[in-house]
Structure formats: C-alpha cells, structure tokens
Amino acid sequence: MNLGKVLAATMAVMALACGTAMATPSTQIWIPSPDVKDYKAFHIDIDNYTRFSGKTGNSLNPNLYDIGLSAGVLPLENLKLEVGIDVVKSGFNSDVTYPADRAPLYFNAKLGTPEDAFGIKGLPAFAVGAYNLGTYDKQPLVSTRQNLVYGLVGRTFPVIGRLSAGGYYGSKRALATPGNPSNTNNNTGVMASWDRSMSEISDKLWLAADYMSGNNANGEVSFGAQWNFTKQIAVIAGIVVFNPFYQTSAADGGMNPGGRPAFTTQIDISLP
Numbered sequence: 001m002n003l004g005k006v007l008a009a010t011m012a013v014m015a016l017a018c019g020t021a022m023a024t025p026s027t028q029i030w031i032p033s034p035d036v037k038d039y040k041a042f043h044i045d046i047d048n049y050t051r052f053s054g055k056t057g058n059s060l061n062p063n064l065y066d067i068g069l070s071a072g073v074l075p076l077e078n079l080k081l082e083v084g085i086d087v088v089k090s091g092f093n094s095d096v097t098y099p100a101d102r103a104p105l106y107f108n109a110k111l112g113t114p115e116d117a118f119g120i121k122g123l124p125a126f127a128v129g130a131y132n133l134g135t136y137d138k139q140p141l142v143s144t145r146q147n148l149v150y151g152l153v154g155r156t157f158p159v160i161g162r163l164s165a166g167g168y169y170g171s172k173r174a175l176a177t178p179g180n181p182s183n184t185n186n187n188t189g190v191m192a193s194w195d196r197s198m199s200e201i202s203d204k205l206w207l208a209a210d211y212m213s214g215n216n217a218n219g220e221v222s223f224g225a226q227w228n229f230t231k232q233i234a235v236i237a238g239i240v241v242f243n244p245f246y247q248t249s250a251a252d253g254g255m256n257p258g259g260r261p262a263f264t265t266q267i268d269i270s271l272p
Contacts, residue, residue, distance in 0.1 A: 029240065029264065031212050044068070046067055047066040047267075049063060065088070070083065071084070081109070086107075088100075103134060108132075113125060161195060163194055169188050177217065177257040223239060238263075239261060242260070
C-alpha cells in the first residue's frame with residue numbers, strides 16, 4: 001500500500017508552529033509499511049489532509065496536500081529497494097504564514113525483504129528506510145529536514161491479518177516544538193500497525209490502523225479503509241488523530257504538536 005501513500009502529511013515542523021505531512025514511502029494510513037515496491041513498479045500518490053476544525057492564521061493547523069512519485073529500483077526477488085520524491089504544500093498558499101511552503105520538495109527511500117524471503121518459511125518482512133528528507137534548513141525558524149530513519153518488522157497471521165512494529169529516529173532540531181525543544185526526547189518513538197484484506201466482504205476492500213509515538217508533529221493514531229477500483233487505481237479514506245495521549249503544557253500554547261485531527265483521502269495509482 002502507499003503512505004502504497006502518506007499520510008502519513010508537511011515534512012516540516014517549525015520551532016514556533018506545528019503541522020506535518022508525510023513524504024511518502026509505501027505506507028499504511030500514516031506510517032511506512034514493511035512493503036517495498038517491486039523492480040520497475042511506479043506509483044503516483046495524491047494525498048490530502050483536511051483538518052476537521054479548519055486552518056488557523058497562526059500556521060498551527062494547516063490543511064496539507066501531497067503529490068508523490070515512487071519506484072522500485074532493485075532487480076532482485078528477495079531484496080527490494082524503492083525511492084521516491086514528493087511535493088507537499090499547505091492550504092495557506094503563503095510561505096510567510098507557513099514557511100515550510102518555501103521548500104516543498106522531499107525525498108524518501110526504503111530497503112527491505114518480503115515475508116518468507118530466501119526460501120525461509122515463516123521469516124517476517126524486514127524494512128529500513130528514511131523519509132521526510134527535506135531541502136530547507138533556515139535557523140532559527142524552520143527546517144524541513146526531519147530526516148526520519150526507521151526500521152520495521154512485519155508478519156501476516158491467519159484470520160488476524162498483518163502486524164508490524166518498529167521505531168524511528170529523526171532530527172532533534174527539525175522536530176522541535178514550543179513545548180518540546182531540541183534538548184528533550186522529541187525525536188524518537190515507536191511505530192506499529194495492523195492491516196488486512198477483507199476478502200470475506202470483498203477482495204477490493206482493505207482496512208488498516210497505525211500508531212506513531214513521539215512528542216512531535218508526527219505522533220498519531222490513524223485508521224482507514226481502501227477500495228481497489230482496478231488493479232491500478234485505489235482510494236483510501238481515513239482519520240488521523242495527532243498525539244491523542246499528549247498532555248499540552250503552557251509552552252504549547254494550548255495546541256497539540258501535530259494540530260487538530262484530520263480527514264485524509266489518498267489516491268494511489270500504480271503504473272505498469
């Protein structure tokens with residue numbers, strides 16, 4: 001799947017304002033998945049994140065729009081590599097209100113092995129990668145170089161579906177928020193997800209839920225559904241709730257680091 005996608009989506013977090021979007025490798029709803037694209041498989045993603053409460057003038061709560069292209073580039077069966085590029089913009093249409101819009105280009109990459117690789121029955125899928133690799137770093141106001149590096153392990157079980165888990169590490173300064181400056185534990189966390197094809201209902205239906213911890217704009221719980229209209233075109237609809245367990249402090253100004261919850265739609269187009 002892709003977040004494959006984002007969204008999960010601005011790969012930027014400002015020291016004085018919060019809001020984020022995923023520069024997307026193959027994903028679940030928000031976090032990366034253990035999936036890695038096959039050789040010569042191309043994928044276009046068009047992802048939207050619309051806040052339930054609307055955007056605000058202080059850049060804390062932007063709607064986000066992501067167009068991405070990714071491709072599998074390694075001609076091996078048991079070891080796969082995908083690379084991608086995204087353009088992410090906010091709904092403000094102003095790089096004064098939302099400075100991250102000055103540098104909307106982001107990169108991602110993922111290396112992994114599929115389940116049962118190398119003929120080893122029961123071997124889980126493994127993936128390591130990086131995303132939100134931005135191009136702008138202007139002190140002290142904004143950096144789009146979150147540079148999130150992660151590792152994941154995933155396994156599919158009968159009836160239950162697939163479970164995956166892992167962790168990430170990113171830039172302390174780029175992930176800093178008013179309530180969680182760069183000298184705090186603001187740049188690490190865990191990732192976990194569940195996904196399943198709902199063949200009992202329809203082979204075209206897929207459900208997923210994921211979780212990303214961390215006191216930064218990426219922390220979230222999300223869930224959603226995908227419908228495969230054709231083998232090449234699928235649409236995801238879901239909800240992303242940012243940092244649902246976060247306790248705001250006076251330094252946060254009453255605002256969650258990730259902003260208010262968002263409704264996401266993600267159009268996935270696979271090219272032959």
